Amino acid sequence: MLQLPHQPLQVAAVPPQRAPAREDEAGPWHAEAVCRRDEAGLFFAPSKEPTAARLAREAAAKRVCGRCPVMVECREHALLQPEPYGVWGGLTAAERRVALARRRRREVELRKASATDRIAQAG
Numbered sequence: 670m671l672q673l674p675h676q677p678l679q680v681a682a683v684p685p686q687r688a689p690a691r692e693d694e695a696g697p698w699h700a701e702a703v704c705r706r707d708e709a710g711l712f713f714a715p716s717k718e719p720t721a722a723r724l725a726r727e728a729a730a731k732r733v734c735g736r737c738p739v740m741v742e743c744r745e746h747a748l749l750q751p752e753p754y755g756v757w758g759g760l761t762a763a764e765r766r767v768a769l770a771r772r773r774r775r776e777v778e779l780r781k782a783s784a785t786d787r788i789a790q791a792g
């Protein structure tokens with residue numbers, strides 16, 4: 670079975686279904702992930718983590734992501750799944766929700782602009 674990057678050793682908030690069902694869903698980028706063994710537990714929150722500790726842990730995880738050769742692939746994977754927990758591709762779960770909302774808004778605007786163009790060309 671494919672090993673995910675930063676597979677948590679002890680996980681409080683991460684459900685077991687976070688593992689992709691098939692290797693082609695996960696992509697070959699996993700092999701180059703620098704967080705393959707998250708021994709420091711940086712990428713997922715333990716239960717009842719205080720805010721200051723969470724912010725420090727997430728900042729440390731993002732520093733790891735910053736030197737990861739597959740950050741773009743990882744981020745896109747986490748956005749497409751979407752991965753609901755943890756730091757992926759240098760983004761927290763909250764940051765990914767914002768990124769996804771922006772992406773959806775942009776897609777709606779592009780569809781509207783495209784429809785407007787078609788109407789203008791037909792008229």
Ligand code: SF4
Nearest residue numbers: 702704734737743758
């Ligand atoms: S970008 Fe971050 S979370 Fe993704 S594989 Fe690299 S180190 Fe892991």
